Amino acid sequence: MLPTVAWKDDRVVMVDQRKLPGREVYVELRTAREVARAIEKMVIRGAPAIGVAAAMGLALGVTKSRAKGSAALAAEFYRLCDTMAGTRPTAVNLFWAIDRMKGVFSAAARAGRSPAEIAGIVVAEARRIHDEDVACCRALGAHGAALLPDDGRVLTHCNAGALATGGYGTALGVIRAAVEGGKRIAVYADETRPFLQGSRLTAWELLRDGIDTTIVTDGMAGSLFSGGTIDAVVVGADRIAANGDVANKIGTYTVAVLAREHEVPFYVAAPTSTIDLATADGGGIPIEERNSREVTHVGTSRVAPEGAGVWNPAFDVTPHRFVAGIITERGICRPPYGESLAAACDRA
Numbered sequence: 001m002l003p004t005v006a007w008k009d010d011r012v013v014m015v016d017q018r019k020l021p022g023r024e025v026y027v028e029l030r031t032a033r034e035v036a037r038a039i040e041k042m043v044i045r046g047a048p049a050i051g052v053a054a055a056m057g058l059a060l061g062v063t064k065s066r067a068k069g070s071a072a073l074a075a076e077f078y079r080l081c082d083t084m085a086g087t088r089p090t091a092v093n094l095f096w097a098i099d100r101m102k103g104v105f106s107a108a109a110r111a112g113r114s115p116a117e118i119a120g121i122v123v124a125e126a127r128r129i130h131d132e133d134v135a136c137c138r139a140l141g142a143h144g145a146a147l148l149p150d151d152g153r154v155l156t157h158c159n160a161g162a163l164a165t166g167g168y169g170t171a172l173g174v175i176r177a178a179v180e181g182g183k184r185i186a187v188y189a190d191e192t193r194p195f196l197q198g199s200r201l202t203a204w205e206l207l208r209d210g211i212d213t214t215i216v217t218d219g220m221a222g223s224l225f226s227g228g229t230i231d232a233v234v235v236g237a238d239r240i241a242a243n244g245d246v247a248n249k250i251g252t253y254t255v256a257v258l259a260r261e262h263e264v265p266f267y268v269a270a271p272t273s274t275i276d277l278a279t280a281d282g283g284g285i286p287i288e289e290r291n292s293r294e295v296t297h298v299g300t301s302r303v304a305p306e307g308a309g310v311w312n313p314a315f316d317v318t319p320h321r322f323v324a325g326i327i328t329e330r331g332i333c334r335p336p337y338g339e340s341l342a343a344a345c346d347r348a
């Protein structure tokens, strides 16, 4: 399994995803602020992976704290929660993980635990969040695999793989489970401009598993659909609103419209930690806008003229009417999503 992120001897270790596929470089982070910066700079990315990293970062913050006494430790912990929450606004797993860490911290503090005991408790919770995420990916993979044809050509967008989660992946977890179950799946990976998660990360990790992978640039997807080449689409999600609207990597909406036009099922795979029942619909999901340099440059090379305006939203929202099913660890949610998502979260 790919080592996306790990807790190791009071350090958080992660592969620097900005350097893949050219170089497999691991960074060791020793403070919560270093982890927050790694999330912001996309050393680690992908909604569930961001949640796991944030939890581990907060655990680091408590473990390494020099605060004198419980009150000072609490003040420092909540400041770090705010720092972590300020890194990336769209992936709800970040806020979900922070809330879980706040829950165990405050329960331990209320119970009068010592700072050393609290440190042990928050580290255990961060590791649990990691383990649970991998288990969710495996469970949703098994549910989703049944949806794919025995000989299936599947399009995916961005990277919703092991690298984007604690391990195994959501959309790629579905594909992995189908392949492990004996299905012959050929994957088409959208390049995913501007950060190239599809060509750099999805293709890299699928090829490591020996899964048939073809990269296309985002603008080529229409021709694939019109040529009858795609049997199903599976993507991940950064946040799913209560009505089933899905925020995911910019360009996902375009794929969903194409899938509808060509009568190809469009599935979203995500753990229930990505479902945000407090947000009624996609209009309420904050969409991160990133630095224009991601668009004007490829690596360090400028590929656009100076002076052109740039709009760089990192995510778009796919309305729920385009979504054939939302694959969670609790099973497959179908329309009406208002009911099926609430039921899945209730069981979670």
Ligand code: MRU
Pocket: 045, 046, 047, 048, 091, 157, 158, 159, 160, 161, 164, 165, 169, 170, 171, 197, 235, 236, 237, 238, 248, 249, 250, 314
């Ligand atoms: O900007 P990123 O790379 O963090 O965006 C990632 C995505 O959009 C993924 O598809 C999503 O987080 C799901 S990951 C299982």
